[in-house]
Amino acid sequence: MxxxxxxxxxxxxxxxxxxxxxxxxxxxxxxxxxxxxxxxxxxxxxxxxxxxxxxxxxxxxxxxxxxxxxxxxxxxxxxxxxxxxxxxxxxxxxxxxxxxxxxxxxxxxxxxxxxxxxxxxxxxxxxxxxxxxxxxxxxxxxxxxxxxxxxxxxxxxxxxxxxxxxxxxxxxxxxxxxxxxxxxxxxxxLPRTKAAPPAMADNAAANPPTYLPASGLVFFLVAAAFASYAFIPSGLAAHLIAMFGRSGIDPATAVMIGALFGPSQVAARICELVFGGRAHPLNLARFSVALILSGFALIALFGFRLWAAIAFAIMFGAANGLLTIARGAVPLALFGASGYGRVLGRIAKPFQVMQAMAPLALAFVVEHSGDATALAVTAAFGVVSLVCLIAIRRPKA
Structure with missing residues (x-):
């Protein structure tokens, strides 16, 4: 064949x-x-x-x-x-x-x-x-x-x-x-049959991975990390281009900068496929959130100057592209494949709720306190996400 x-x-x-x-x-x-x-x-x-x-x-x-x-x-x-x-x-x-x-x-x-x-x-x-x-x-x-x-x-x-x-x-x-x-x-x-399990090296076969129960503190930290992060892409997707415009960037250029988000996602995922296969998904998630927080720091220091806005859009897209992979890979690495669908669904529940609330909440902040405060609030959710991810400890073999 x-x-x-x-x-x-x-x-x-x-x-x-x-x-x-x-x-x-x-x-x-x-x-x-x-x-x-x-x-x-x-x-x-x-x-x-x-x-x-x-x-x-x-x-x-x-x-x-x-x-x-x-x-x-x-x-x-x-x-x-x-x-x-x-x-x-x-x-x-x-x-x-x-x-x-x-x-x-x-x-x-x-x-x-x-x-x-x-x-x-x-x-x-x-x-x-x-x-x-x-x-x-x-x-x-x-x-x-x-x-x-x-x-x-x-x-x-x-x-x-x-x-x-x-x-x-x-x-x-x-x-x-x-x-x-x-x-x-x-x-x-869609295939009905399951794939053969991946081959393990001799040391991995002698020390098979152990998994954590999908409950308790670790599960809470995983769900809280991804739910906190969900505020960022959902809120910014609804308001970022308008923020560019209010900072003085003309509408056509603002849309072009926003269009960098999609290609940046794909480029980051290609890099993960080529270079990141050996990295634990938790480290991938931590790096992703740290990357978007670096973007917020860049804007806090230099404002929405044209080059800074472009850099922020690229960092935002790359971070979101990697976090999407981590959302699927982290639960698999921590909790295993048994009951994986339901585990993902339980993690998705607060994620979707935060995704639904973010545009309205950020609109309220923009209206009453301005763009700078809105960006600070959004970055704060990123900090919460990163703290939760750092607090998670991997299961020992």
């Missing part, structure tokens, strides 16, 4: 399948609201804040359902749970085009929250953990390389669709893509 045939017929096919479906899921369920919400609000006669509240509600629902969905993936597999999630997402996205009453609109976002919990990184990582066991770190890294292009594909595709149809038509197209592309790929192309 050729290497290509072995790849296509073996467990590594999961990385290819999930790479495609992650681009579709992120590009349909997560990224379009920044372009669609002003159109929905104007069309329905609602305030922009009410329209955005639907998306925040979806993230809260996603967090509350994540442990259950992770447990289902442990039990039934991603080929069932993620396929159902894609169909639920297709239904909800289609309903969004017709939800003209405020209560119906919020109800649709509740359904979309379930779809988010069953389609994005956490269920994909859980699926890879079920297939590859303790050897899932490298597949997770490869998967995040594909996911890093989701925003690059989504925003231009959404904007292109809006040139020949309205937001309703665009969401109906998205629904068709989830139902006719993502769901069949999940259902029929």
């Amino acid at each position: 050729s290497r290509l045939s072995a790849f296509l017929l073996g467990p590594w096919r999961a990385v290819l399948v999930l790479g495609v479906t992650q681009i579709l899921a992120w590009g349909i369920l997560f990224y379009p609201p920044v372009l669609m919400m002003p159109l929905i609000a104007a069309d329905r006669g609602w305030s922009l804040s009410f329209a955005m509240a639907g998306f925040s509600l979806a993230l809260l629902v996603a967090g509350s359902t994540a442990p259950t969905i992770g447990g289902w993936i442990d039990r039934y597999g991603g080929h069932i749970v993620m396929a159902a999630g894609s169909l639920i997402g297709a239904l909800a996205v289609a309903l969004l085009a017709f939800a003209s009453h405020p209560a119906a609109y919020l109800a649709v976002w509740v359904i979309l929250g379930v779809a988010i919990a069953a389609n994005l990184y956490d269920p994909a990582f859980a699926t890879l953990g079920r297939i590859f066991g303790t050897g899932a770190r490298k597949p997770i890294t490869y998967l995040t390389l594909a996911g890093g292009f989701a925003s690059t594909a989504s925003w231009p595709a959404t904007q292109l669709s809006l040139t020949f149809t309205d937001w309703r038509g665009t969401y109906l197209i998205f629904a068709a893509v989830l139902a006719m592309v993502a769901a069949p790929l999940h259902a029929f192309a």
Whole structure:
């Protein structure tokens, strides 16, 4: 059997399948609201804040359902749970085009929250953990390389669709893509079999790794570290470009600087794949948070001068790219592959809640205290995250 045939017929096919479906899921369920919400609000006669509240509600629902969905993936597999999630997402996205009453609109976002919990990184990582066991770190890294292009594909595709149809038509197209592309790929192309466990060196075989129980202080520190970090990308994604503008950077340049975020994520993940395989995931997470805190220190010292803004955007993107890998790899290294999906879901619960709260909380701080205070508050969450990560002790062999 050729290497290509072995790849296509073996467990590594999961990385290819999930790479495609992650681009579709992120590009349909997560990224379009920044372009669609002003159109929905104007069309329905609602305030922009009410329209955005639907998306925040979806993230809260996603967090509350994540442990259950992770447990289902442990039990039934991603080929069932993620396929159902894609169909639920297709239904909800289609309903969004017709939800003209405020209560119906919020109800649709509740359904979309379930779809988010069953389609994005956490269920994909859980699926890879079920297939590859303790050897899932490298597949997770490869998967995040594909996911890093989701925003690059989504925003231009959404904007292109809006040139020949309205937001309703665009969401109906998205629904068709989830139902006719993502769901069949999940259902029929994801491998059912598990990969052979990774070969261990003689010293590792003689001293097999031990794992910690997914409870107690260590689990709390892991969940608190990632939840605290979640405030940073969620809050900055909603406000950073506006902060650039208020600092005197012209709008076109501010958007170009913001666009560095995606390529920086991908570049950092490539570096991790090439050079970081031997580093423990905890050290990867610590380095990532330290990197973004260095970016905040740079802005505190020099302000949003053009070169400093560019450097901050690159550091922010690189840190987030590495943290995404660590979110999947740290629980696997500390708690093992048994029950991995549910463990990821439990960690995702506070993460999603913080992700939902951050844009609104940071908007309040900006309005009442200004950008400098908002950046200081955001950096403080990074400090909390780093302290939690430093306090975690690895299990001994």
